[in-house]
Amino acid sequence: MADITRALVPWDELREAAPDLRAGVYDGVAAPPADLSGVEMYVLPYAKEHGPELIAGMPKLRVLQTLNAGYEELLPLLPDGVTLCNGRGLHDASTAEHALALILAAQREFPKWVAEQREHRWTREHTGSLADSRVLIVGYGSIGAALDVRLAACEADVVRVARRPRPDEGVHGVDELPALLPEADVVVLIVPGGPDSAGMIGARELALLRDGALVVNVGRGPVLDTAAITAETASGRLRAALDVMDPEPLPADHPLWDAPGVLITPHVGGGSATFYPRAKRFVAAQLQRFTAGRALRNVVVGG
Amino acid sequence: MADITRALVPWDELREAAPDLRAGVYDGVAAPPADLSGVEMYVLPYAKEHGPELIAGMPKLRVLQTLNAGYEELLPLLPDGVTLCNGRGLHDASTAEHALALILAAQREFPKWVAEQREHRWTREHTGSLADSRVLIVGYGSIGAALDVRLAACEADVVRVARRPRPDEGVHGVDELPALLPEADVVVLIVPGGPDSAGMIGARELALLRDGALVVNVGRGPVLDTAAITAETASGRLRAALDVMDPEPLPADHPLWDAPGVLITPHVGGGSATFYPRAKRFVAAQLQRFTAGRALRNVVVGG
Numbered sequence: 068m069a070d071i072t073r074a075l076v077p078w079d080e081l082r083e084a085a086p087d088l089r090a091g092v093y094d095g096v097a098a099p100p101a102d103l104s105g106v107e108m109y110v111l112p113y114a115k116e117h118g119p120e121l122i123a124g125m126p127k128l129r130v131l132q133t134l135n136a137g138y139e140e141l142l143p144l145l146p147d148g149v150t151l152c153n154g155r156g157l158h159d160a161s162t163a164e165h166a167l168a169l170i171l172a173a174q175r176e177f178p179k180w181v182a183e184q185r186e187h188r189w190t191r192e193h194t195g196s197l198a199d200s201r202v203l204i205v206g207y208g209s210i211g212a213a214l215d216v217r218l219a220a221c222e223a224d225v226v227r228v229a230r231r232p233r234p235d236e237g238v239h240g241v242d243e244l245p246a247l248l249p250e251a252d253v254v255v256l257i258v259p260g261g262p263d264s265a266g267m268i269g270a271r272e273l274a275l276l277r278d279g280a281l282v283v284n285v286g287r288g289p290v291l292d293t294a295a296i297t298a299e300t301a302s303g304r305l306r307a308a309l310d311v312m313d314p315e316p317l318p319a320d321h322p323l324w325d326a327p328g329v330l331i332t333p334h335v336g337g338g339s340a341t342f343y344p345r346a347k348r349f350v351a352a353q354l355q356r357f358t359a360g361r362a363l364r365n366v367v368v369g370g
Numbered sequence: 371m372a373d374i375t376r377a378l379v380p381w382d383e384l385r386e387a388a389p390d391l392r393a394g395v396y397d398g399v400a401a402p403p404a405d406l407s408g409v410e411m412y413v414l415p416y417a418k419e420h421g422p423e424l425i426a427g428m429p430k431l432r433v434l435q436t437l438n439a440g441y442e443e444l445l446p447l448l449p450d451g452v453t454l455c456n457g458r459g460l461h462d463a464s465t466a467e468h469a470l471a472l473i474l475a476a477q478r479e480f481p482k483w484v485a486e487q488r489e490h491r492w493t494r495e496h497t498g499s500l501a502d503s504r505v506l507i508v509g510y511g512s513i514g515a516a517l518d519v520r521l522a523a524c525e526a527d528v529v530r531v532a533r534r535p536r537p538d539e540g541v542h543g544v545d546e547l548p549a550l551l552p553e554a555d556v557v558v559l560i561v562p563g564g565p566d567s568a569g570m571i572g573a574r575e576l577a578l579l580r581d582g583a584l585v586v587n588v589g590r591g592p593v594l595d596t597a598a599i600t601a602e603t604a605s606g607r608l609r610a611a612l613d614v615m616d617p618e619p620l621p622a623d624h625p626l627w628d629a630p631g632v633l634i635t636p637h638v639g640g641g642s643a644t645f646y647p648r649a650k651r652f653v654a655a656q657l658q659r660f661t662a663g664r665a666l667r668n669v670v671v672g673g
Contacts, residue, residue, distance in 0.1 A: 114494075160499075160525055161499060164474070164478070164499060164500055164524060165478060167474065168475065168477075168478045168480065171470065171471035171475075172471065172474075172475055172480050174471075174642075175467070175468060175471045175635075177471065177475050177484070177633075177635075178487075180633075181480070181484040181633070183636070184481075184627060184633070187620075187622040187627045188622075189618070190636060191636045191638055192638070193417070193638065193641045193645075194638060195643045196467060196644035197644075198463045198464070198642075199643070199644045217523045217524055220520045220522070221467060221470070221523075222644070316492030319490040319491075321490075330483075330484070331487045332480075333483070333486070335483075335494055340496070340497065341501035341502045342499075
């Protein structure tokens with residue numbers, strides 16, 4: 068019995084977190100342990116193609132832990148009675164930081180400086196700024212709050228919007244968007260996915276923005292109508308800085324790639340270096356809770 | 371007497387700040403008023419080649435106001451008895467914001483994403499982050515404090531260094547750099563110019579940094595030894611994000627332009643959009659102080 072692997076984790080250093088579980092390691096790249104028959108808790112590899120297919124070889128599985136916030140694609144693979152936990156909160160700092168980086172890169176015209184550097188040109192021209200700008204955060208949850216702290220430190224004027232108003236937190240409801248959009252210099256979309264939010268920011272909403280306003284999307288691609296933002300940036304009226312897209316990847320022949328004032332990053336907001344220590348601390352604590360029979364965090368199915 | 375121009379200012383809207391002075395406008399581009407013989411207070415155009423040469427035609431000049439922090443080049447032109455005021459503090463928010471933008475662009479690999487976008491490529495790869503990084507601010511004055519607030523909001527670990535230690539503010543002295551450099555992920559230079567600081571960060575100091583560390587300069591170009599940072603980045607050992615340079619402009623054939631992991635902006639840190647409203651408010655208040663015979667702010671010579 069002493070050798071039975073009771074947990075499978077993606078990082079070697081997590082094996083020490085709960086020695087009783089005799090955790091094996093599967094990072095989604097190298098081969099997993101041969102015998103998975105004793106695995107009771109499986110922490111999926113992060114941002115790898117492989118992982119979920121091993122579930123079928125784990126008859127004793129009790130807990131499946133994903134490090135993503137989204138988990139819809141795991142539901143069809145989840146055996147009856149198995150608890151599913153997600154990675155809600157682990158990406159907050161990374162995603163908020165990426166949103167800030169996109170805003171600053173756009174306001175301070177970094178794409179232009181990168182192009183100038185490539186040509187060995189030193190042409191001083193003054194740029195916009197984030198300080199003294201009004202930033203609308205649409206979809207004000209935990210990532211929005213993390214971004215808010217950063218924007219306030221940058222002397223921006225932050226306006227908070229969520230699906231339902233929360234007056235005690237200074238959060239407006241989305242029904243107020245028609246009045247709020249015309250006053251914004253920057254609009255940051257951090258809206259969750261799903262049919263309710265698809266196309267939430269389309270041609271009509273974009274038309275309400277000031278000339279030169281910046282649209283940032285770090286949430287879910289379909290929230291922003293791709294054709295509408297392509298039209299508004301191709302004309303030069305609006306600017307955009309987008310980490311998520313509809314569809315992903317953006318097809319190589321799509322006109323948005325070359326539209327002026329558009330900055331594109333390939334859905335890398337949540338997974339920067341700062342994610343890993345947070346994810347490892349979280350998983351170590353989950354393993355310890357599992358060993359001790361205590362309640363797990365971030366349970367989204369069962370529990 | 372009613373028509374005599376008693377002040378010369380760079381922006382039209384400043385004329386209203388002190389109507390008694392009947393200010394004329396000279397922006398450094400369009401022609402100045404023909405008769406400058408009555409000018410008592412001259413606010414130099416900002417970031418223009420022209421401006422100081424008009425001083426010789428102002429026999430009644432009592433106050434010269436520059437909007438830069440540096441003023442050494444004006445001293446030879448300053449008539450005896452004329453008070454000189456500088457623009458200390460007006461660039462703090464803009465420069466701190468640019469330093470933050472440089473750090474984030476480097477940590478989150480924006481130069482790579484801009485190049486990928488140009489090629490219409492969507493290749494997801496995880497990046498470094500600012501959160502959980504240790505950032506050394508070398509030259510901790512008012513810009514450093516403005517940067518500190520921003521870095522703290524970004525969950526970085528900030529270490530403060532100035533010429534002399536100020537233990538009550540948690541500021542180390544530069545003599546501690548040999549012990550502090552090896553622990554830093556990012557070093558930001560905001561050191562004032564002058565012979566004392568030239569070459570302050572050279573080959574010996576850079577050699578103390580960790581592999582992959584990022585060197586940021588937003589202060590004065592000569593503080594960082596150009597040959598030394600070129601060698602350390604050309605080899606791929608260190609990274610750099612530089613808004614100031616020695617010499618400026620960087621010659622078109624300099625190898626630093628193409629060194630891997632180097633991001634260059636052409637000395638645009640202090641002059642972003644957020645500078646202008648702050649500068650205009652400051653100058654309006656100075657004009658009013660001058661009219662009322664009250665003490666001027668930011669006096670660096672005379673007064």
